[in-house]
Amino acid sequence: MSDAANERLFDHQAAREWKLNKTRNKVDKRMDLTEAIATLVDDGDSIVETGFAYVRGPFGAYWEIGRQKKKDLLGIFTPGGLNNVWHEEGGVTGCHVAYVGVEMRGLISPFRRGVEAGTLKVYADWSHDGLALALRAAEQGVNxxxxxxxxxxxxxxxxxxxxxxxxxxxxxxxxxxxAIYPDVAVIHVHHADKFGNSRIWGPTVNDTAIAVAARKVIVTCERIVDTDDIRTNPYQVIVPSYCVDAVCEVPFGAWPGDMPGMYYFDRRLQERVVREYWKTAEATKEFIEQFIYGTKNIYEMLQIAADLEGIHLLDYVKRLEELAFDATNYAPGFWGIGGGRDWKYEEYAKPLI
Amino acid sequence: MTEEIQYTPRELIAIVAGRLMVDGESVFVGTGLPLVGALLGKKLHAPNMLPLYECGGVDPEPRELPWSVACPWTYYKAPIILSMSSIFGHSRAGYADVGFLGGAQIDMYGNINATCIGPYDHPSVRLTGSGGANDMASLCQRLIFIGLHLPQRFPERVDYITTPGFLDGPGAREKAGLLGQGPWRVISHLGLMGYDEETRRMKLLQYHPGVTPELIQQFTGFELLIDKDVHETPKPTAEELRVLREEVDPNQIFCF
Known part of the structure; x- marks a missing residue:
């Protein structure tokens, strides 16, 4: 049961003790994602969603948590709940909910089924700002x-x-x-150095607060960069290294979500997943067997998605990249991503909608 | 001789919503049809309307319709992108004039349910939960609700008050300590509603073309008050439809 995790969530003393024991040294924290999940995510942990659900959410890590069949997790869904697909596999048994859904694409059926059948315990409902403030309180050091x-x-x-x-x-x-203090947070970012200093473009949402609040923090990043790169441009750094336990380079780690300026939300796949694969318990099981247990990593999942569309993997990925916004002048252009494209959004968007 | 103008119910809702946008006001925009109404109003007559999105985007300059409150268009060319607690904090501070959202159910006092159908502990349908809806209704100065008009969506009392309206009537918001004036307008595919100043109950202000107040009453799960100046909603103009179809939602993401 996730009751113990729920008690830890509010235990500021224990959370402080935990962080007093974390290293301040500049340690190379680079790790394989498989190893990071295996060593840092324990059965019965609470895990908080980061990013904004399908925007900069750490999907690569969520799928790996499922692949390793972690049990009895307590999900904190603010917003999101996409990782609660695990509850029918015993992965998530409890949750705190601010929002679980994919807006106009509808409800997340595994969550619905779990709550309606009583197999997924809702510890409490909150508003978005309610949970944002609970995390912010932890970051600001107030009770x-x-x-x-x-x-x-x-x-x-x-x-x-x-x-x-x-x-x-x-x-x-x-x-x-x-204030709340989750056990685990996985934060997906654009760039991180090997010590864990992490930089993004786009909305932070709650992630700085989460990095400070959580006991164990895994950063997954699109690219590991030199620490001098971070030090010469610290303005978009949202996570300081001392919060971070592992740094994993996971390109496309937010797919099938959106990675601002880099690749676009995979709408067709998400709609298929939400409206078909997750609609029934049987179909969800098939999805998990095929996409998660049947693969070793997110790239093999991408290959399945490309095969479903009948196009080459590289074309599939390129299409998502081209759909990302040409934010050159407004954002990460000087990082070498984005770019002054003259493609017409509608031409790409139409087949995807 | 003019050609008969054709439009769909969703197009009508979006256009009525767009008309409610006021130039120079800030609008905290929720997901779904509010995204369309806000952008349409801004393009048609409220160029200085300032949209805020809960993902943190402030006053973006989107080339396309955002299909989500976290869509990249909600922070495209935004001069600042705030954290979630900050965007709500700024609203509480007094920078959000209007909250604009949808939901599963709304009752006669403007309370909105987005949490569950049936009892909370044993729901027959578990919905998404509040998201930013509760905060928008608690912190913005006034609130617009948008949704389809069906008896089960307009019950006398919602199953769960996710998002506070006037709660159980006059004085209840103030007693609870809520900020803002509370619910202001309800847009449905049948009409436009407001609230009675004294009783705080929902009342009909406009019925859409081809609809009568009697019909709207039949589709409402409680007794709907009727404003003394109730009148037919002006039909969408060719220009409104052109901007909606060509500039705001050419891919028919919301309006089909």
Missing amino acids: YVACKSMLGSDIIKSNPYIKVTEDPWTGEPVCLVP
Whole structure:
């Protein structure tokens, strides 16, 4: 059961003890993804989603967690829940929910099935800002924050971890949100050095807060860069090395999600997964057998996806890259990604929509 | 002689939504049809409307319609990209005039459910959960809801208040400590609704072309108040439809 993980989630003393024991030395933390998941993700851990679900989410790592059949995880879904596909395999048995879904593409069926059948325990519902503040509280070093979200709603009634009280200065009602400290976070970034300093382009979402809040942090990156590269441009660094336990170079590690400026959200595959593969328990099982247990890594999964479309793997990947935005002047152009393309978005987008 | 203008229900909803965008206001845009309505309004008559997206994008200059609140177009050419707690923090600070969102159910007091159908502990349908919806309704100055109009989607009471409206009536928002004026408009494929100042209950302001207030009442799970100035929604103009079809949603992502 994930009850122990749930207790650890709110234990700021234990979380501090854990971090006091982490190394401050400049240690080369590069690791194979398989090894990082094997050594740093334990059965019964809580794991928080990073990025914004299908934007810069660490899918390569999620699939590897499934491949290694980790058990009894407690998912913190803010937003996301794409990794809760594991619950029917015993992978995720509990969760905290701010949002689980893929917006207009609909609900995530394994989550629905689990909650409706009572096999996936929802410890609490939160608002997005509620969980964002819980993580931010951990980062800012405060026990809790007093906010104005969730007041008056049924979230207050059904969530035992938040409290309504009076602001001692003004007397007005405020909602108290406790700091939370997940066991594991995997953060996918554009660039990282071998010590774990990590740089992104695009939205941080909650990731800096998560890196500080979580006990064990795995960084997966598109590219490992020299530490001088990071030191000469620290402005987009969102994770400091001392939080990081492992650095894994995983190109396409956010696929089939979007990696800002690098490759586009794989809409066709995601829609197929959400609307067909995950629709029933049987189809989900088939998806897991074929895509996860039947492969060794994300590249073999990409190959399956390319085969489904009947095109060469490199063309498949190129199409996703061309769909990523030509953000040269606004973003990561000087990193050698993006580029001043004159392709017409519609021509690429049409067949994908 | 003019040609009869044809449009689909979703196109009508998007156009009515676009008309509600006010130039110079900031709008916290939720997922789905709000993405279309916000961009349409900005292109048609509210060029200085400032969109905010929960993924952190502020005032982007998208070439295309964002299909998600985290879509790269929501931060394309954005002058700043905030973290999630910051974008909500800025809203709480007073920088978000309007919240604009959808949901599974809305009741007569404007409370919205996006969590579950049936009891919370044993739901018959488990939905997505709040996402940023609760925060938008709690922190923005006023709220627009958009959705399809069916009795089960407009019940007297929602199964779970994910997102607070006027809760159980006059004074309840203030008592709960919520910020903002609360629900302001409801756009459906049948009409445009607002709220009665005294009772805080939903009331019909406009019925769409070809629809009557009586029909809307039949599709509503509670007694809908009728505004004394209730009137027919002006038909979409050729220009509105052209901008929607050619510039905002040419790929028919939302409006089909």
